[in-house]
Amino acid sequence: MMKKTMALACVIASSFSLSFAQQWKPAGDKILTTWGEQLNASKPHPEYPRPQLKRTGNWQNLNGLWKYKIADKGEITIPSSWDGDILVPFAVESALSGVGKSVNKDQALWYHNEISVDKKLQKGRVLLHFGAVDWQCDVYLNGQHVGQHEGGFDPFSFDITTVLKKGGKQQLSVRVWDPTSDGPQPRGKQINNPHGIWYTPVTGIWQTVWLEGVPHTYIAKTKQTPDVDASSLHVAADVEGAQAGDLVLLEAYDQGKKIAEKSVTAGNDATLQISNAQLWSPDSPKLYDLKVKVMRKGKVIDQADSYFAMRKMSVGKDAKGIQRMFLNDKFVFHYGPLDQGWWPDGLHTAPSDEALKFDIVKTKEMGFNMIRKHIKVEPARWYRHCDSLGILVWQDMPSGDLGGNVWDMQPGKISNGKHDKERSAASEAIYKKEWKSIMEALHNFPSIVIWVPFNEAWGQFKTKEITEWTMKADPSRLVNSASGGNFSYTGHILDIHNYPDAAMPDPTIFGDKFVLALGEFGGLGLPVEGHTWQQKDNWGYQSFKNKEELQKRYEEVIANLTSLVPLGLSAGVYTQTTDVEVETNGLMTYDRKVIKIPEATLKNIHSKLYSVDVAK
Template sequence: MIKRSIILSCLLSMAASYSSAQDWKPAGDKILTEWASKVDPKQPHPEYPRPQLTRTNNWQNLNGLWKYAVTERSVSQLPSNWDGDILVPFAIESALSGVGKSLSKDQVLWYQTDIVLSKKLKNEKTILHFGAVDWQCEVFVNGQSVGQHEGGFDAFSFDITAALKKGAKQQIALRVWDPTSDGPQPRGKQINNPHSIWYTPVSGIWQTVWLESVPKTFIKSTHQTPNVDDSSLAFHAEVENAQNGDLIQITAFDNGKKIAESSNAATETQQLKLQNISLWSPTNPKLYDIEVKLMRKGKVVDQAKSYFAMRKISKKADKKGIERMYLNDEFLFHYGPLDQGWWPDGLHTSPTDDALKFDIEKTKEMGFNMIRKHIKVEPARWYRHCDSIGILVWQDMPSGDLGGNIWDMHPGKFRAGKQDKDRSPASEAIYKKEWNSIMTQLHNFPSIVVWVPFNEAWGQFKTKEIVEWTKQKDPSRLVNGASGGNYQAPGDILDLHNYPEPAMPDPARFGKDFILANGEFGGLGLPVEGHTWQAKDNWGYQSFKSVDELKKRYRELITDLVKLTQWGLSAAVYTQTTDVEVETNGLMTYDRKVIKIPVSELKQINDQLYNPNLIN
């Protein structure tokens, strides 16, 4: 009778889930991408979410329809009544959540789901993972609090083994608070009253939720740094509950063929020596597979798979004595779009993984070799796509605690006195904690070549300290300390923003100290009827009425950029990949259904920038 009762309960739960999935539909009346119709409400984003440490045989995806409720912030107990269903992992404000509601600083968002543990979860420990939750949350399993987290852009997890009940059926719940622009936390372009360059808030779960089972002693993370000059990979694993004598064994493969192997104590960093390596670049995105085993007395305790690439990013002077960026000891002009990663239907979350990949593929086809990921952090799979496709990434830290700065856009006109913002100790701590976590979690992705701690003085504070700390934490990459902001401590790169024409800092004054970059220019607008966020009052930094006008102006800007490259410029960022809400200055419309200048023509125009003779 008990077994029949359990089976009946599971069948009723499945039937209810199927019924809810049948009722789900996007909320609101805004434009949608073509991938919106391909979202499966029974399990959106079903792909394995952690490409740099994979255990694909013992995990369970928890995306799908959960119950939700919005209550006053004072409510601390799980609600007894629910407002309806929300499709995880889409933020409550998004169309694809099926809700489309805003959240104020005086409210909290509750989630709950009843799950049946997969039979694949057979190891001793069960870990509950969240790709990202914006912003502050507490997680409950079967009514028991298992942990809290603050940070809207970094992944986190909790060991929930002790909170699990006997049997397969379990309950998971979250309490989320997100003040958006009323708080000091990193938030990027979100604002409570969207307008101009500021967009709809993103609250709650917005990346994949999943379970993983691991042994008592397991590989928690890895840290992999290529050394091209030494033909080696520095490798370190963080092992939970390691014992004396435990070893980490790493084996590298090239298309299934073993090419190198190393073993050392589980607590030590080891050097994997490599021979006849092929260097990663946008024209040769060569990746090597790696197998990691945790060994104890000759037996495998835990194992996972990963990958790496051999590439080097460096700063050195050209024949004229001007500092340049070199990839694998060869000059390569970095040119890419400002990519904000927003979607009309999912906001911070792409409708599907194919949609996530689409933007990168089109960027490469257009003749760009770089993307500046603008004050947002993407799911790990986005960086994996960049690694595989061959796109350099400049990674911004999401801005927060804005206002109160002096913004000095023009190097050479430095103002006397203090320019950094005075942030409270709590605000500073929030920034440092999340930036540290972001750099740690993204370290292994070879496509990332530049860290950008600050953008346009938005919340910029203690610049020298933050830039030096960023460089010390990761000396394998360059640091663009203040993209278009206050230039007290630029790091490796001096980065000027200018619209619409490209511009550059004076190479005679700054070129012997810094790589010179134009971190934002362009912003050429063309609204396309039927593909805009709103019917009117859309804008660009310079707007046009036809494709021919837009194309002509774009050609002029690239001609100017070629000249600047000859004079000392090493990188430029065009605004932007797609339209975003009321901004219509994208190369593509917000719904990705129209590419405004044909891809082949864009590539032909952009290819002028990669002539190595430009700096000779």
């Protein structure tokens, strides 16, 4: 009888899953990735979304089919009817949302989901988490407004404990307003009329939505900073609802063996001694486990799992007196692709975690040791993959307020900050608030080694002030104030852009004061029939007819790049990882189905870049 009951349950579950999937299909006629073609609409992005603070036993994923409505911006009450279903966490404009519609500045996007909260989550407090929502987000539960968040790239949460109904269904509604290129907010490459290097807008929920049950006293966040010179890890734990006498216990582990322990009063920072640490690098991405516990009278009140790495970023002069970047006190040439993190079917959202990881794996297999994450922020799991695989990350701040920019940066020509944009006080405040939130959210990921506040003068303002503010906020990393933008003699790096060939700032003028970097170059294009965003009018900075021509030209530009390393160049960024919409500059097609130059061939070509001996 038990077997029959279980079999019947399996049939019902399978039927429900099939019925659920039949309600959804990709919208439009654009190319799809393999992961998009195989997407299980009943369980999109089911993985635990916060790898740096894990409580895996007490959470509930809310991704899946929700109701949606595109309404007039002025309609501020929760709709009573809906336009249809949308697959969360994919933006409404994307194919994988199942909608594929645009939303303008005079409209608002509403979501609705009827949810049941697992009983195991309701023993203490219940938190509602959003990985990212672009841009202004108002959240309602059972008709009550629980909070508002502005920012398209940073995670946020609300405590919904007091708004939950006892038993039964909960009515969760979300209103999103996103002006895209009609507003000053950070938006990266999104634009209302996509063309050239500007892409389809991303509106609404685009990362995982989830519930978490926590005790009344719980660890809200941690900040972990390694100090290689002192053989220590500095940890600050933010504990909500702490009581007098509560302690924070920190335990560091190496493959299950405890290597350090420290207990401090809640609200105080702690320093763990990590003796004989194995340092993290692309060649040896060593990670240590960290357990964080709140203790009360000897009892564990809350516990979360995390991890850390011991690694050091610094600058110093080589034997020729040229400023270089050092990783763990050794010169490592940084070479990686400009990685925009766009997908033909999910736009900002990868179709799956496997897809998210795929780009990083391929980048590593191609012989790159770095990725410049270009004016976009990824879900936390992307950075976890970089930590584990061993990829250095340059993290851009997404650009915004682009109108009226003046770009006066050419190789060998320095603007001295004379062309900073005049932004309104509101625009500046939006930028600083989100950049601060992004840096805080990403602080614990050791793969991130450089912050990039501005790109090519796009919205660049108060460069010296913003750069020094960024440096003060995180002294453990280097700051590249304006990649290819207007240079203001500030920060650690002087970064120029040059297409298609390799170039560098004059080391005889700038080399003793700043690390010299080529923040973008290349852009060699090859459209591959059947794998392009549109049938014609695709472009590259320099286009080719076949893979053989592309490879030959690529070898030439890398040979030129290699010749600059002994002269003083410390980093290069090739445009780009994949094709993106009408751009065909990628080493892979937009759907990731074709790699234009074999991985092993690229790795061999790149090997010469890392063999240049630069004595310290």
